[in-house]
Amino acid sequence: MNQFTQKVARAAVTVAAAVTFSVSAFAADISGAGATFPYPIYAKWADAYKKETGVGLNYQSIGSGGGIKQITAKTVTFGASDQPLKPEDLDKSGLIQFPMVMGGVVPVANIKGVKPGEVKLDGATLADIYLGKISKWNDPAIAKLNPDVKLPSTAIAAVYRSDGSGTNFLFTTYLSQVNPGFKEKIGAATSVEWPSGIGAKGNEGVAGMTTQTDGAIGYVEYAFAKQNKMTTISLINKDGKVVEPKASAFQAAAAGADWANAKGYYLVLTNQAGADSWPITGASFILVHRQPQNAGAVGDALKFFSWAYKNGGKMADELDYVAMPANVVTMVEKTWGEIKGSDGKAVWMAAK
Numbered sequence: 001m002n003q004f005t006q007k008v009a010r011a012a013v014t015v016a017a018a019v020t021f022s023v024s025a026f027a028a029d030i031s032g033a034g035a036t037f038p039y040p041i042y043a044k045w046a047d048a049y050k051k052e053t054g055v056g057l058n059y060q061s062i063g064s065g066g067g068i069k070q071i072t073a074k075t076v077t078f079g080a081s082d083q084p085l086k087p088e089d090l091d092k093s094g095l096i097q098f099p100m101v102m103g104g105v106v107p108v109a110n111i112k113g114v115k116p117g118e119v120k121l122d123g124a125t126l127a128d129i130y131l132g133k134i135s136k137w138n139d140p141a142i143a144k145l146n147p148d149v150k151l152p153s154t155a156i157a158a159v160y161r162s163d164g165s166g167t168n169f170l171f172t173t174y175l176s177q178v179n180p181g182f183k184e185k186i187g188a189a190t191s192v193e194w195p196s197g198i199g200a201k202g203n204e205g206v207a208g209m210t211t212q213t214d215g216a217i218g219y220v221e222y223a224f225a226k227q228n229k230m231t232t233i234s235l236i237n238k239d240g241k242v243v244e245p246k247a248s249a250f251q252a253a254a255a256g257a258d259w260a261n262a263k264g265y266y267l268v269l270t271n272q273a274g275a276d277s278w279p280i281t282g283a284s285f286i287l288v289h290r291q292p293q294n295a296g297a298v299g300d301a302l303k304f305f306s307w308a309y310k311n312g313g314k315m316a317d318e319l320d321y322v323a324m325p326a327n328v329v330t331m332v333e334k335t336w337g338e339i340k341g342s343d344g345k346a347v348w349m350a351a352k
Helices: 003-028 039-053 064-072 087-093 123-131 140-145 166-178 180-185 202-212 222-227 247-254 295-311 313-318 326-338 347-351
Strands: 030-034 057-061 078-081 095-109 120-122 157-161 198-200 216-221 234-236 281-289
Touching: 030 064, 030 295, 039 057, 039 222, 039 295, 039 313, 057 064, 064 078, 064 166, 064 281, 087 095, 095 166, 095 202, 095 222, 095 247, 095 326, 120 123, 120 140, 123 140, 123 157, 123 166, 123 180, 123 234, 157 166, 157 202, 166 180, 166 216, 166 281, 198 202, 202 216, 202 222, 216 222, 247 281, 281 295, 295 326, 295 347, 326 347
Parallel strands: 030 057, 030 078, 120 234, 157 198, 157 216
Antiparallel strands: 078 281, 095 216, 095 281
16 A cells, blocks of 8 residues: 555545544434423523533424424424423324423513513403504503503504414413403414514514514513513413512412323413412423334433433523422323333333
C-alpha cells in the first residue's frame, strides 16, 4: 500500500467513525412532538436530563393536533396532547396515554394603563368577547365587573390560536361550560371556527400578537405569560370567587382530579369547584404506541418520563406547573407494563 493509498484508507476510517458517531448520537435522542402548553417545562427537564445522562430530547412544539398526527403516523416516539383522547380513540389507534404535568391557561391582555390582575372577567363575559358580542373594553358588561377600574374605549382585538391545539381545547371547553351561546355556536375542540379576531400560531404566536396589538386579549399557557411579563386577567371561578393565575390556584383545581376512576386517564379539569380553583386548568398527556415498532426508543422515553416524575417537581414549581401526585405516578408506571415489544416483553421492565 503506497503513501497515498494509506492516507485514503485512514481518511475513510475517520469518515466512517464520524458517521457512526453521528448516527449513534442521533439515535440517543428521544423524539417527540405536540403540545406547546407543556413546552417550557419539557425543555427545562430535557436540559437537566441531558446534563445528567447525555441523552437529549428532540421535541417539536407544534400543537396537540400535530402531535396526535405524528404519533399516529409513527414518525415520533411519543406524542403530546392537552386534549386527552377518549378510550375508544386510543384503542382504535393502538395507543396508551398518561398525564405528565398540569398547568393553567390564562387570558392575557394589552390595555394601556391597566396593570396585571387589575381587570377581572367571568367566563360568560370572556366567551361573549370571543363571540364578538363585546367589542370595546368599556362595554357595560366589563365595566360592571370592574367598577374601580378606569377602562378605555379601545376596541378589543381577540387573538386566538390558529393551529389545532390542546390550549384551544381547554379554553373552548371552559367557555362552552359557562356560556350556552358559545357552546352552540363554536363548541369545544382543538380547532374551531372563530367568528372574528386575529389568529396566531402556538402559545408563542398568541403571546407575541397580544403584546404587539393595542386592545388585544389572548390566552396562553401561564409560563408564556410569566416569562413575557404579560398583563394577566383574573377570573371569577365556579364558586364565584375572584382568582389570579398562579401555581396554588392550579393546584387547587387539580386537587379534585379523580385519576383512579378516569378510564384511559381521560380527564378534563376545567371549571372545577373550589374557592381557590383556577377555572382553566388542565393536564398535558403523553401518547405512545401499545406495541411500538422501536421498543428500545420507547424504553428510553419512559426512562426520561420516570426521571421527570421523580426529579422534575421543583423545576415544575419554578415555572408554575403542577407536578403529578405520587399516587398517580404509581398508577402510570403500572400502565407502562401494557407497552410491549414484538417479543411480547414489557418495554418498561426491559428498560429499567
